[in-house]
Amino acid sequence: MRPTARASELSRSAAIVVAAGRGERLGGERPKAFVVLAGRPMVAWSLVAIAAAGVPRAIVAVPPGYGAAAEETLAAAAGGFPLGFALVEGGATRSASVRNALAAAGDVDAVAVHDAARPLAPPELFGATLAALEHADAAIAAARVTDTIKEAGPDGVVVRTHDRSRLWAIQTPQAFRAAVLHRALDVSDDVLAQATDDAWLVERAGGSVRVVESAPANFKVTTPHDLAVAERMLA
Ligand code: CTP
Ligand code: MG
Numbered sequence: 763m764r765p766t767a768r769a770s771e772l773s774r775s776a777a778i779v780v781a782a783g784r785g786e787r788l789g790g791e792r793p794k795a796f797v798v799l800a801g802r803p804m805v806a807w808s809l810v811a812i813a814a815a816g817v818p819r820a821i822v823a824v825p826p827g828y829g830a831a832a833e834e835t836l837a838a839a840a841g842g843f844p845l846g847f848a849l850v851e852g853g854a855t856r857s858a859s860v861r862n863a864l865a866a867a868g869d870v871d872a873v874a875v876h877d878a879a880r881p882l883a884p885p886e887l888f889g890a891t892l893a894a895l896e897h898a899d900a901a902i903a904a905a906r907v908t909d910t911i912k913e914a915g916p917d918g919v920v921v922r923t924h925d926r927s928r929l930w931a932i933q934t935p936q937a938f939r940a941a942v943l944h945r946a947l948d949v950s951d952d953v954l955a956q957a958t959d960d961a962w963l964v965e966r967a968g969g970s971v972r973v974v975e976s977a978p979a980n981f982k983v984t985t986p987h988d989l990a991v992a993e994r995m996l997a
Contacts, residue, residue, distance in 0.1 A: 766886065766889040766890060766893055767816075767889040767890075767892040767893040768893070769816070771871075771872065771892060771893065771895075772815075772816045772817060772818065772889070772892065773818060774870050774871040774872065775817050775818070775819075775870055775871065775872040775873065775874065775892055776817065776818075776819040776820065776821060776845075776867045776868065776870045776872075776873055776874075777812045777817045777819070777820045777821070777873070777874045777875075777876060777888065777935075778820075778821050778822075778823070778860055778863040778864060778867065778873055778874070778875045778876070779805060779808050779809065779812070779820060779821070779822045779823070779863075779876050779877075779878050780823050780852065780856055780859045780860055780863070780875065780876070780877055780878060781793070781795030781796070781805040781822050781823060781824050781825075781832075781852070781878035782795075782823040782824055782825045782826075782828075782851070782852020782853070782859040783795070783825075783852075783856065783859075783879070784825065785797070787984050787985055788983070788984065788985060788986060788988075788989060789986070793824075793825045793828065794878070794879060794983065795824075795878035795879065796828075796831075796832070796835060797989065799881055799983075799989065799992055799993055799996060800992075800993055800996035800997050802839075803835050803836070804878055804879070804881050804983065805822065805836065805839075805878035805881075806835070806836060806838070806839040807881035807882070807996065808876055808877075808878055808880065808881060808883060809822070809836065809839035809840070809842065809847075810839055810842065811883055811884065811885045811888065812842075812874070812876070812885070812888055813839070813842025813843055814842075814885040815885040815886070815887075815888035815889050816889070817843075817874065817888055817892075818843060818844045818845040819843055819844075819845035819846055819847070819848075819867070819868065819870070820840075820843050820847050820848075821847075821848045821849075821850060821863040821864075821866045821867055822836065822847070822848070822849050822850070822863070822878075823849075823850050823851070823852035823853075823859035823860070823862055823863045824849055824850070824851065824852060825851075825852055826851050826852065829849050829851065832849055833849060836849075845868075848866045850862045850863050850865070850866050853954075854951070854955075855951075855954055855955045855957075856957070856958075857947065857954040857955075857957045857960060857963065858951065858954050858955075860875055860943075860947065860960055861947045861954070864943060864944065864947060867940070870940050871939065871940055872892050872895055872937060872938065872939060872940055873937070873938050873940050873943055874888050874891060874892055874935045874936070874937045874938075875934060875935065875936050875937075875938065875943075875960055876888075876934045876935040876936075877934045877982060879982045879983045879984070880933060880934055880980055880981070880982050880983070881983065881992055881996065882979055882980050882981065882992060882995060882996070883903070883933075883934070883935060883976075883980045884980070887903050887935055887974070887976055887980065888935050888937075890903075890974050891903055891935050891936065891937035891974050892937045894937065894972055894974050895937055895938070895939055897972060898970040898971060898972040899938065899939050899942040899964055899969035899970045899971065900936060900937065900938045900939070900942065900943075900960075900961050900964045900969060900970070900971040900972070901936075901937045901971070901972045901973075901974050902932055902933070902934075902935075902936040902937070902959070902961045902971060902972070902973055902974065903932075903933040903934060903935055903936065903973075903974055903976040903980060904930035904931060904932050904933060904973040904974065904975065904976060905930065905931045905933060905975070905976050905977060905978045905980070906929075906930065906931075906975065907926055907929040907930065907931055908926075908978075909926075910923065910926060911923070911924045911926060911929055912924070930973050931978070932959055932961070932973075933976055933980050933981075933982070934959075936959060936960055936961050938960065938964065942964055942967075942969050943960065943964070945967060946960065946963035946964045946967050946969065947960070947963060949963065953966075979995070
């Protein structure tokens with residue numbers, strides 16, 4: 763698999779950054795994506811990485827009513843996108859936010875969807891997932907599982923131990939052929955609400971999804987502990 767995307771492929775791509783969550787588990791005074799982390803709002807770290815990767819356009823889904831504040835906060839990061847930068851209002855669920863942002867992506871061949879809550883994604887990972895679309899409908903960043911994974915019933919009794927060599931912890935970015943993502947998101951709000959990632963929507967529609975190996979360091983900031991770890995890594 764080629765590790766990076768060609769310039770011609772990148773020129774027909776856009777990135778979607780979902781930043782419209784409330785950040786309830788973090789419990790800050792503002793939405794999680796706008797909490798200041800090592801001197802920048804969290805979402806700005808992703809925008810800087812995406813611009814450095816050479817993706818020419820970005821669409822950010824922000825919390826309803828947060829557009830004006832976000833515009834001001836993200837003005838500096840937005841400068842890195844030759845084909846522009848857009849803010850859209852997010853939806854009630856993560857995938858609804860992706861759907862709203864996709865409507866503003868324009869005429870592109872490929873889309874990389876990324877969580878604002880993963881500020882440590884390296885630029886190369888965007889190129890690597892987009893390049894892997896040569897072989898699949900979707901290509902998703904994933905870390906090898908290092909813990910042994912067991913499955914237990916509601917009573918806590920272990921029913922099986924999974925084969926760790928085949929298990930992956932799924933991250934973002936997740937890259938999609940644009941037409942495939944449009945079709946995958948064209949479902950009821952109930953189905954969208956069940957999706958914990960967009961690749962699942964492609965899987966259930968019969969599309970091919972590949973993992974692209976990534977480091978566990980690209981973790982999702984969920985709790986105050988995660989925020990403290992990310993702060994140290996970015997400082
Ligand atoms: N997200 C979004 N729209 C939603 C819900 C989530 O754009 N309706 C985004 C978040 O901003 C985040 C990513 O999806 O970047 C992953 O979601 P999560 O880590 O769950 O973030 P929050 O929903 O903000 O956090 P919490 O669940 O603790 O409230
Ligand atoms: Mg959430």
